[in-house]
Amino acid sequence: MGPNKYSVIMPTYNERENLPLIIWLLQDTFTQHNIDFEILIVDDSSPDGTLDVARKLQQLYGEDAIRIHSRPGKLGLGSAYMDGLERVSGTHIILMDADLSHHPKFIPQFIAAQAASGCDVVTGTRYRGGGGVSGWDLRRKLTSRGANFLASELLRPGVSDLTGSFRLYRKEVLQDVMRHVKSKGYVFQMEVIVRCKCLGYTVAEVPITFVDRIYGVSKLGAMEIVSYLKGLLWLFFNT
Numbered sequence: 001m002g003p004n005k006y007s008v009i010m011p012t013y014n015e016r017e018n019l020p021l022i023i024w025l026l027q028d029t030f031t032q033h034n035i036d037f038e039i040l041i042v043d044d045s046s047p048d049g050t051l052d053v054a055r056k057l058q059q060l061y062g063e064d065a066i067r068i069h070s071r072p073g074k075l076g077l078g079s080a081y082m083d084g085l086e087r088v089s090g091t092h093i094i095l096m097d098a099d100l101s102h103h104p105k106f107i108p109q110f111i112a113a114q115a116a117s118g119c120d121v122v123t124g125t126r127y128r129g130g131g132g133v134s135g136w137d138l139r140r141k142l143t144s145r146g147a148n149f150l151a152s153e154l155l156r157p158g159v160s161d162l163t164g165s166f167r168l169y170r171k172e173v174l175q176d177v178m179r180h181v182k183s184k185g186y187v188f189q190m191e192v193i194v195r196c197k198c199l200g201y202t203v204a205e206v207p208i209t210f211v212d213r214i215y216g217v218s219k220l221g222a223m224e225i226v227s228y229l230k231g232l233l234w235l236f237f238n239t
């Protein structure tokens with residue numbers, strides 16, 4: 001095992017059915033590649049009992065491998081990452097979804113890309129070189145494309161997937177960027193990568209396929225789209 005430790009921060013809201021498989025896949029991937037890791041589940045009092053499942057998984061895989069941060073209510077995706085970051089012990093941070101849309105098999109590719117380029121951040125991309133999306137209807141595809149198109153035209157950060165959240169960061173870099181980030185919801189992903197570029201950090205991209213969830217529903221609602229547009233305009237005038 002090398003000197004690096006990888007902390008996965010995984011926000012959950014009603015992911016009871018997805019959690020056992022994603023956690024198994026993660027620990028299997030890390031173990032097979034001999035990578036030091038921990039997984040921090042940040043649960044927002046999911047009504048479906050996600051927390052109980054998380055506790056059982058913790059008993060199964062151990063308290064060093066699986067850590068839990070339970071929050072009193074649904075406080076948003078961006079704030080879950082922020083709270084999580086204060087509680088992890090790794091040298092590197094991986095942010096990812098719990099619903100199996102982000103497959104752990106890409107993590108060794110992220111790590112290799114970072115080792116090869118020496119970059120600060122590796123982002124998974126659905127919109128370049130073999131990346132893609134599977135299982136989304138036209139409306140959701142247009143939402144994602146539209147969100148990316150607007151942000152890349154207005155802010156020109158030079159990254160192909162601005163709204164995806166499957167990324168690997170050097171811990172100090174994410175800590176530094178977080179000090180500047182305002183967003184609490186889904187707009188967080190876009191703000192983080194735009195600020196990374198503004199602050200002069202280097203970003204590499206690895207193509208990923210994003211597969212829509214089988215169990216449960218997306219939490220991206222109309223309100224999130226409105227706050228995305230507000231956040232985008234705010235960044236346009238303030239970066």
Ligand SMILES: Nc1nc2c(ncn2[C@@H]2O[C@H](COP(=O)(O)OP(=O)(O)O[C@H]3O[C@H](CO)[C@@H](O)[C@H](O)[C@@H]3O)[C@@H](O)[C@H]2O)c(=O)[nH]1
Nearest residue numbers: 011012013042044076077080097098163164165218219220
């Ligand atoms: N703790 C917590 N977790 C949350 C919250 N809202 C969502 N989550 C968790 O965040 C992850 C992503 O939520 P989804 O509801 O599955 O998002 P999506 O519609 O599939 O959106 C995906 O694509 C977006 C556009 O690319 C991404 O912006 C987003 O991060 C995600 O990858 C899941 O693990 C979900 O349980 C919240 O308020 N609190």
Ligand SMILES: [Mg+2]
Nearest residue numbers: 097099101213
């Ligand atoms: Mg999802």
